[in-house]
Amino acid sequence: MLGRLTATNTRRQAVACARAFSSKPTIEVGHRDAGEWKTYGDIENYNPGKFTIQTFNKISPQGLKRFEEEKYDIRATGEEAVGNAHAILLRSHKLQEEEIMHCVRAIARCGAGTNNVPVARCSELGVPVFNTPGANANAVKELVIAGLFLGSRRVIDGINHMKDLGAQGLAKERVEKDKSMFGGREIMGKTLAVIGLGHIGASTARDAAALGMDIVGYDPGLSIDSALKLPKDIELKDSIGAAVANADYISINIPYIKGENGTHGIIGKDIIEQFKSDAVLLNFARGELVDSEAMKEFLDNGDGRYVSDFPDDLLWDHKNAVILPHLGASTEEAEDAAAAMAADTIKAYLEDGTIVNSVNFPAVSLPARPEGSIRMSVINKNQPGMLSKITEAFADADLNIVQQINQSRGDVAYNVVDIDTSGHSDVVSFKEVQEKITMLDGVLSSRILYGLPGTGYAKNIDGSYFV
Numbered sequence: 455m456l457g458r459l460t461a462t463n464t465r466r467q468a469v470a471c472a473r474a475f476s477s478k479p480t481i482e483v484g485h486r487d488a489g490e491w492k493t494y495g496d497i498e499n500y501n502p503g504k505f506t507i508q509t510f511n512k513i514s515p516q517g518l519k520r521f522e523e524e525k526y527d528i529r530a531t532g533e534e535a536v537g538n539a540h541a542i543l544l545r546s547h548k549l550q551e552e553e554i555m556h557c558v559r560a561i562a563r564c565g566a567g568t569n570n571v572p573v574a575r576c577s578e579l580g581v582p583v584f585n586t587p588g589a590n591a592n593a594v595k596e597l598v599i600a601g602l603f604l605g606s607r608r609v610i611d612g613i614n615h616m617k618d619l620g621a622q623g624l625a626k627e628r629v630e631k632d633k634s635m636f637g638g639r640e641i642m643g644k645t646l647a648v649i650g651l652g653h654i655g656a657s658t659a660r661d662a663a664a665l666g667m668d669i670v671g672y673d674p675g676l677s678i679d680s681a682l683k684l685p686k687d688i689e690l691k692d693s694i695g696a697a698v699a700n701a702d703y704i705s706i707n708i709p710y711i712k713g714e715n716g717t718h719g720i721i722g723k724d725i726i727e728q729f730k731s732d733a734v735l736l737n738f739a740r741g742e743l744v745d746s747e748a749m750k751e752f753l754d755n756g757d758g759r760y761v762s763d764f765p766d767d768l769l770w771d772h773k774n775a776v777i778l779p780h781l782g783a784s785t786e787e788a789e790d791a792a793a794a795m796a797a798d799t800i801k802a803y804l805e806d807g808t809i810v811n812s813v814n815f816p817a818v819s820l821p822a823r824p825e826g827s828i829r830m831s832v833i834n835k836n837q838p839g840m841l842s843k844i845t846e847a848f849a850d851a852d853l854n855i856v857q858q859i860n861q862s863r864g865d866v867a868y869n870v871v872d873i874d875t876s877g878h879s880d881v882v883s884f885k886e887v888q889e890k891i892t893m894l895d896g897v898l899s900s901r902i903l904y905g906l907p908g909t910g911y912a913k914n915i916d917g918s919y920f921v
């Protein structure tokens with residue numbers, strides 16, 4: 455836990471900013487222990503020391519090795535006492551609010567969902583929460599491609615049949631005779647409709663095209679990144695109904711969203727009625743997207759198939775369904791990729807202030823910090839007038855801003871300010887200005903990206919100053 459100072463307990467300190475135009479002033483930044491004030495040397499020769507990353511769950515070594523030993527200490531929860539953790543890395547652990555100590559600047563989940571993290575509380579505390587969208591996309595896409603074949607050839611029925619015959623000692627005798635029971639069709643030249651062209655859908659479309667399929671797609675929110683991955687001959691439709699109408703195979707790759715205008719049962723009776731009678735639906739997105747009753751009726755009455763890795767109490771043993779355990783993302787590579795992506799996002803945030811893949815903070819890509827400048831970030835409630843109060847505080851402290859970025863998302867705003875130190879001699883002190891800015895009504899936290907990792911971080915929690 456960090457030390458606590460009250461807003462009124464400010465020790466006035468002379469800010470040494472005599473304009474002697476030395477190019478290498480000493481920088482005073484932050485406080486590791488309550489009230490302690492650290493002074494560091496010039497920026498060019500500065501060695502930042504180590505950040506502490508607290509892990510919950512077993513994190514893939516492929517992810518952990520992204521943290522250079524000379525800059526990071528990795529501490530597993532439970533194995534050793536974790537003191538001032540600067541960031542938390544976790545998989546499925548249900549993170550409790552009290553496990554987020556005041557010193558924690560960021561939390562990253564190796565995986566797409568963040569239901570196990572108290573995101574709303576993190577936003578109130580000014581702590582970004584990161585996830586790893588798309589890290590498991592290749593794993594899921596490979597299973598979708600396998601699903602194309604499982605829906606085309608009666609491979610699983612054939613395997614089960616061989617097991618039965620083998621148990622009766624008839625495998626060799628009957629193998630040729632019985633194979634006509636399991637005939638199938640090829641996917642080459644058939645049409646695949648991909649609903650949802652994000653990480654999984656776009657790469658499914660690309661690889662299915664490479665296998666000789668004609669691709670149609672539907673995605674009202676197609677991103678530029680995904681569009682660049684699409685096969686060049688894809689035909690984009692303007693509704694799910696239009697996409698599925700002439701498709702032999704349909705792959706659904708959209709998020710499950712509850713409530714009005716959500717996606718619950720989006721593949722319902724009205725859509726299924728538009729399927730060709732022998733269409734194969736691949737659902738590796740979420741079970742709740744498909745109306746099981748309507749799907750059962752379709753499977754009962756035609757030669758269509760349903761292939762999914764989500765449990766379904768109605769369809770699990772239907773002769774025209776292949777229901778797998780939820781295996782889409784269950785590969786070592788997907789875990790490695792998620793851990794590596796989570797580690798990279800934490801590093802980018804701790805070291806430079808960059809924000810990618812956050813579920814509660816705006817994406818912020820930052821230009822390089824100009825030489826000789828000190829970077830400070832300020833997180834505040836997204837309310838009018840904050841930016842001018844923050845810049846005014848820097849001006850009052852005679853600190854010149856050379857570069858500034860302000861982005862907001864929902865209730866949170868994120869500011870990154872690069873301060874020119876070249877006009878100062880002796881000592882550039884951030885103590886007073888940091889306290890002043892942090893204690894502005896509406897500011898949640900501030901961070902100076904300089905000094906030892908334990909220093910330079912301050913929080914305003916309900917009007918109390920924590921450093």
Ligand SMILES: NC(=O)c1ccc[n+]([C@@H]2O[C@H](COP(=O)([O-])OP(=O)(O)OC[C@H]3O[C@@H](n4cnc5c(N)ncnc54)[C@H](O)[C@@H]3O)[C@@H](O)[C@H]2O)c1
Nearest residue numbers: 650651652653654655672673675707708709738739782783
């Ligand atoms: N089977 C598994 O183990 C497994 C693993 C990971 C993800 N998933 C599921 O796959 C889904 C897709 O994952 P992703 O990484 O590609 O996500 P993504 O966010 O990259 O892509 C989702 C795409 O769906 C589009 N979309 C949203 N609503 C739509 C609608 N009504 N109609 C058409 N398009 C719509 C979005 O615009 C976006 O482009 C996830 O939401 C998740 O539920 C399953």
